[in-house]
Amino acid sequence: MTVILYSSSAAITTTIAELATQVIQLEQALFLVIGQNVGTVATAILAAIGANASAKRTAAVHVAFNMMYAILAFLILSPLFLWLYQSKNLFQL
Numbered sequence: 872m873t874v875i876l877y878s879s880s881a882a883i884t885t886t887i888a889e890l891a892t893q894v895i896q897l898e899q900a901l902f903l904v905i906g907q908n909v910g911t912v913a914t915a916i917l918a919a920i921g922a923n924a925s926a927k928r929t930a931a932v933h934v935a936f937n938m939m940y941a942i943l944a945f946l947i948l949s950p951l952f953l954w955l956y957q958s959k960n961l962f963q964l
Contacts, residue, residue, distance in 0.1 A: 877914070879907050879908060879910060879911045882903075882907040882910070883904055883907055886900050886903045886904055886907065887900070897953070897956060898949075898953060901949045901952065901953070902945070902949065905941050905944050905945055905949070906941075908937060908940075908941060908944075909937050909938065909941045911937065912930075912933055912934045912937050912938075915929070915930040915933040915934065916930055916934065918930065919931075
């Protein structure tokens with residue numbers, strides 16, 4: 872979605888709109904946003920094609936950084952956020 876729209880902000884806004892209209896669930900929105908963040912590396916990879924070594928290293932670091940934090944968000948932040956959201960709903964009943 873990020874690559875097609877060429878903007879992670881537009882993709883995230885679309886996801887938030889879908890969540891607000893209940894087209895998708897919260898869990899799906901969380902994972903879509905993580906994936907959209909990873910999708911931003913496509914521009915760095917495309918820019919590095921045919922570039923010098925420094926540009927390729929910069930793109931590689933950008934990919935590694937986004938992948939590392941996507942894994943962190945997938946393994947830690949998403950379950951924590953979902954737990955907090957469900958806990959909040961339990962206390963409201």
